[in-house]
Amino acid sequence: MTPLVSNSRTPWETARALSATRRDFLRGASSLALGSAMTSASPFLRGETARKKRKVIVITFGGGARDQETFAPEGQENIPNMLRELAPQSSFFTHVTNQGILGHYVATASLATGVYETLNNFSAIAPEHPTVFEYFRKDLNRPSSDAWVVAPSNGFNRIGESECRSYGLGQGARVILPKHLLSAASAGPSPDIEHLLRDNYESPLYTPQIGGNEVELQQMENILRLSVADFMSHAKTVSSPDELSVYIAKRLMQQEAPSLLWITMHDIDVAHSGAYSLYIEGIRRTDRLCLEMWKAVESHPEYANNTTMFVLPDFGRDSDYDAGGNGFQHHRTGDAASRTTWMMALGAGVRQGVVYEDPLQSIDLVPSLGALMGFSAAQSAGKPIRELL
Amino acid sequence: MLPRDLKPDQFTGYPPEARKLILAHLDLLRRLPLSFVPSLLREAIDYDYRFPAERSALDRELASLNALQPAQLNDRFAAFERVSLSSALEQFDWVNLPAQFVEQQSAYLWSTHQLDAFRKAATDYGEQLQAAAPSKELPVRRLGIAVIGQGVSSYDGKLFRNLRQHGTYFSSIKPDKGFDLLFAAVETRATEHAVPYGHWYVDGGGPIPHSASIIGVSYNGLDTLRAVLLKRMQSEIASPGMGPEELRTRMARLVPADLGMDKNGDQVLDRFKVKLLTEGSGTQIYSTTFAQWATREVLRRAQALTLLVRFAPRQRQRPLNELLANTKGNAELDPLGSLIDADMAAWYQWINQQRLPGSEHSAFIAWFEGHSEAVAVGPSFPEGAESTSEIDLRELFKLATT
Numbered sequence: 001m002t003p004l005v006s007n008s009r010t011p012w013e014t015a016r017a018l019s020a021t022r023r024d025f026l027r028g029a030s031s032l033a034l035g036s037a038m039t040s041a042s043p044f045l046r047g048e049t050a051r052k053k054r055k056v057i058v059i060t061f062g063g064g065a066r067d068q069e070t071f072a073p074e075g076q077e078n079i080p081n082m083l084r085e086l087a088p089q090s091s092f093f094t095h096v097t098n099q100g101i102l103g104h105y106v107a108t109a110s111l112a113t114g115v116y117e118t119l120n121n122f123s124a125i126a127p128e129h130p131t132v133f134e135y136f137r138k139d140l141n142r143p144s145s146d147a148w149v150v151a152p153s154n155g156f157n158r159i160g161e162s163e164c165r166s167y168g169l170g171q172g173a174r175v176i177l178p179k180h181l182l183s184a185a186s187a188g189p190s191p192d193i194e195h196l197l198r199d200n201y202e203s204p205l206y207t208p209q210i211g212g213n214e215v216e217l218q219q220m221e222n223i224l225r226l227s228v229a230d231f232m233s234h235a236k237t238v239s240s241p242d243e244l245s246v247y248i249a250k251r252l253m254q255q256e257a258p259s260l261l262w263i264t265m266h267d268i269d270v271a272h273s274g275a276y277s278l279y280i281e282g283i284r285r286t287d288r289l290c291l292e293m294w295k296a297v298e299s300h301p302e303y304a305n306n307t308t309m310f311v312l313p314d315f316g317r318d319s320d321y322d323a324g325g326n327g328f329q330h331h332r333t334g335d336a337a338s339r340t341t342w343m344m345a346l347g348a349g350v351r352q353g354v355v356y357e358d359p360l361q362s363i364d365l366v367p368s369l370g371a372l373m374g375f376s377a378a379q380s381a382g383k384p385i386r387e388l389l
Numbered sequence: 390m391l392p393r394d395l396k397p398d399q400f401t402g403y404p405p406e407a408r409k410l411i412l413a414h415l416d417l418l419r420r421l422p423l424s425f426v427p428s429l430l431r432e433a434i435d436y437d438y439r440f441p442a443e444r445s446a447l448d449r450e451l452a453s454l455n456a457l458q459p460a461q462l463n464d465r466f467a468a469f470e471r472v473s474l475s476s477a478l479e480q481f482d483w484v485n486l487p488a489q490f491v492e493q494q495s496a497y498l499w500s501t502h503q504l505d506a507f508r509k510a511a512t513d514y515g516e517q518l519q520a521a522a523p524s525k526e527l528p529v530r531r532l533g534i535a536v537i538g539q540g541v542s543s544y545d546g547k548l549f550r551n552l553r554q555h556g557t558y559f560s561s562i563k564p565d566k567g568f569d570l571l572f573a574a575v576e577t578r579a580t581e582h583a584v585p586y587g588h589w590y591v592d593g594g595g596p597i598p599h600s601a602s603i604i605g606v607s608y609n610g611l612d613t614l615r616a617v618l619l620k621r622m623q624s625e626i627a628s629p630g631m632g633p634e635e636l637r638t639r640m641a642r643l644v645p646a647d648l649g650m651d652k653n654g655d656q657v658l659d660r661f662k663v664k665l666l667t668e669g670s671g672t673q674i675y676s677t678t679f680a681q682w683a684t685r686e687v688l689r690r691a692q693a694l695t696l697l698v699r700f701a702p703r704q705r706q707r708p709l710n711e712l713l714a715n716t717k718g719n720a721e722l723d724p725l726g727s728l729i730d731a732d733m734a735a736w737y738q739w740i741n742q743q744r745l746p747g748s749e750h751s752a753f754i755a756w757f758e759g760h761s762e763a764v765a766v767g768p769s770f771p772e773g774a775e776s777t778s779e780i781d782l783r784e785l786f787k788l789a790t791t
Contacts, residue, residue: 272670274681334499
């Protein structure tokens with residue numbers, strides 16, 4: 001009998017194997033080319049006019065999904081939309097590592113600053129380093145209406161701007177928390193929408209309290225051009241918090257058309273409850289919502305043909321084989337499976353149908369966005385991704 | 390305080406057997422690094438309430454370390470010595486609160502990017518320990534059984550996908566009285582090879598009566614305990630300044646008496662039951678999660694020789710605050726989702742079983758309850774094979790155990 005697979009490979013070897021699995025599968029399933037063979041000049045437009053028009057949407061495929069439920073052969077049934085619709089028109093990076101703390105808020109903050117932040121994952125506090133939104137607005141002199149974050153829980157309330165003195169207060173993104181909006185609009189939980197108000201799967205008992213209900217309601221009426229009644233009516237038709245987030249994001253695109261829009265998905269993190277079927281449902285829903293966002297881009301005159309969309313998980317989840325964890329349920333071991341993810345870039349200026357296997361770090365995203373949009377991510381510890389330049 | 394400063398009177402708060410164990414090895418502990426000692430104390434402080442397998446493992450570990458020469462000991466812990474900890478951690482009362490220290494240390498290691506180095510040190514240490522202090526030979530080959538899919542009339546998906554490559558897939562099992570046959574066979578085996586806490590039955594629903602030779606734990610059997618615990622959690626959450634870490638700490642401190650359990654009961658088993666609910670994530674809410682986590686812990690801690698697990702339908706997903714409030718008594722069930730949960734849990738049961746000594750001889754059966762599909766893994770079953778033999782569960786059990 002074959003002994004139980006032991007993880008005798010080094011973390012590096014394991015990570016390489018994981019990314020190789022994605023690459024091989026993607027090449028087979030979607031006829032993608034290997035990026036190392038691409039020698040042509042970058043398709044990104046360089047002119048100032050093009051830059052001014054450029055829009056970027058970042059979607060975090062959260063919170064945390066493993067290869068075996070997504071890009072590995074046995075997981076492909078869970079992501080039909082990403083594989084059949086999005087992958088063929090994307091540049092796909094197979095080997096993205098997150099070397100930071102694997103908590104959703106702190107990891108998303110790290111993605112947004114390009115520095116591995118060390119803040120308390122369960123506290124609504126601002127990142128220490130400047131965010132991509134601050135770099136974008138300050139360097140390009142953009143108004144607050146041009147950078148938005150749609151985030152899943154109250155804990156993400158401070159993700160829009162940092163505590164950095166030279167940036168910080170009033171210079172970041174506007175943050176919209178659909179669940180907080182819902183709570184404010186409903187003036188308390190009602191049976192129909194309670195399932196949308198869940199704040200945090202990892203520590204479901206804890207919900208950081210934030211104020212500002214009046215501001216939230218003003219946001220809804222003045223910015224989203226949405227009455228409380230219409231909003232509540234729609235909320236009762238969606239089945240998950242992420243569906244509500246996508247609804248709000250599309251509304252923002254219609255009303256504000258921000259140039260930098262960041263959406264943090266979170267449904268998948270229901271895995272912390274230990275119910276595998278709910279985790280799979282979350283992946284399938286997120287896959288569908290990513291396509292829905294891309295279709296919104298393609299159909300909107302402000303976004304079509306000048307938008308680059310990035311989709312990436314904040315991190316993975318624990319391997320079945322790490323004795324310190326409990327498989328898919330958590331992301332606590334820090335093993336290769338929980339640190340190794342992927343990134344998909346598609347849209348304006350992106351080479352279509354290409355797979356890149358060189359290792360990247362998740363903190364490389366912010367300086368890459370800077371290179372694309374024309375701002376300097378001065379304090380980021382990451383490096384611009386050369387395949388996107 | 391550092392380990393070298395340890396004194397006997399610092400352990401007066403420990404239960405008697407734990408104190409005796411520590412004082413017998415105090416000189417050894419003084420020579421070990423702070424990044425390691427609280428982890429050892431976390432295991433030792435509950436020595437009085439540990440399963441025999443856990444006690445034996447701790448005894449072997451300490452004996453093995455005691456047998457090392459000073460240079461060997463230094464070499465064994467060199468990687469732990471290189472882990473840098475904060476002065477706040479040094480000042481923490483890690484003697485009396487070792488579990489809380491380990492939690493804070495973990496957060497510190499994450500934030501200072503030392504987690505990978507610590508993980509490697511811990512993994513290497515475990516492998517060296519295993520090589521230096523091997524376990525005794527088992528009296529009988531280890532056996533795991535997972536019964537999944539209760540209440541599902543038909544399923545079109547492919548079951549046992551992960552397990553099939555390691556064993557033989559049976560497509561023509563005779564399902565009649567299948568669970569009864571398995572249960573009777575387990576009882577007979579437990580009687581013939583009586584070992585304290587050696588033979589277990591975990592049920593995600595209500596338990597069926599069983600002989601004293603088997604330890605039984607069930608989701609419905611802990612209804613009262615779960616209700617008391619959930620009420621207590623709600624009360625704690627409402628306390629001013631309560632956060633997730635503090636809540637977890639308070640839950641970890643709970644003992645059976647705090648939750649109204651009989652003081653004259655089996656203290657080892659009762660503490661185990663409390664920990665299933667206070668340390669497991671989702672075990673308070675979903676019966677499939679409860680059964681999976683209980684399975685993991687029975688194998689990890691008690692190192693069961695026999696473990697029969699029967700999964701039952703869990704409640705359908707509801708808002709978590711409603712689930713935690715435990716307000717609706719008769720929740721709608723989700724048999725199909727539960728089948729998918731349990732299929733994965735069966736895979737994890739086998740993985741966890743294979744982590745234990747004697748894995749090369751151990752056997753495992755997973756059966757889709759009431760149906761003709763099963764998979765069996767072990768020395769008697771070819772890998773990646775399929776069998777269309779019409780056999781019942783008693784015959785499959787016999788194949789697995791002989």
